[in-house]
Amino acid sequence: MPLLIKNFTKNKLNQKYLNKITEKTLEVTKFKKPVEISLVITGEKRIKSLNKKYRKINKITDVLSFGNEEFISLPNKIIYLGEIFICYPRAIRQAKQKRHSVKKETSILLIHGILHLLGYDHKGDYKDSEMKVLEKKILTIER
Numbered sequence: 001m002p003l004l005i006k007n008f009t010k011n012k013l014n015q016k017y018l019n020k021i022t023e024k025t026l027e028v029t030k031f032k033k034p035v036e037i038s039l040v041i042t043g044e045k046r047i048k049s050l051n052k053k054y055r056k057i058n059k060i061t062d063v064l065s066f067g068n069e070e071f072i073s074l075p076n077k078i079i080y081l082g083e084i085f086i087c088y089p090r091a092i093r094q095a096k097q098k099r100h101s102v103k104k105e106t107s108i109l110l111i112h113g114i115l116h117l118l119g120y121d122h123k124g125d126y127k128d129s130e131m132k133v134l135e136k137k138i139l140t141i142e143r
Contacts, residue, residue, distance in 0.1 A: 002026070002034070007041040009088045014103070021107050021138070025114045028138050037117065038083040039110065047087040062090040063109040065116035084113035104139070111135045 002022050005015055022037065044060045052058045054066070067082035086109045095105035115131050122129035
């Protein structure tokens with residue numbers, strides 16, 4: 001299982017499903033090496049603090065990714081890609097706004113975070129970015 005999950009909220013998560021989403025994302029992006037990713041499910045206070053410290057933006061955000069520039073290789077030949085923080089209260093709010101499930105919103109945020117760890121970016125208009133196209137493709141496959 002590629003995800004190491006730390007949940008700081010009281011919300012239950014389907015870890016098996018999140019691992020499946022991770023594996024689909026790696027498959028679609030053709031990243032074939034075995035990986036490990038830390039996923040932290042957190043609240044608004046922690047994500048705001050991280051966003052301020054590392055991005056100099058004093059606001060709550062939905063997802064943050066902290067990648068390893070050179071893909072650190074662990075002793076067992078597994079590559080540690082980095083760490084993803086998802087703000088669960090924000091995921092709940094966004095799911096309501098978009099009129100879909102929290103499960104789907106969490107999946108979107110996880111995929112988005114993994115794509116950032118793999119080097120994808122969305123400078124400019126996110127709606128027309130390669131990342132957005134990949135996110136939709138991965139979610140379509142997952143159904």
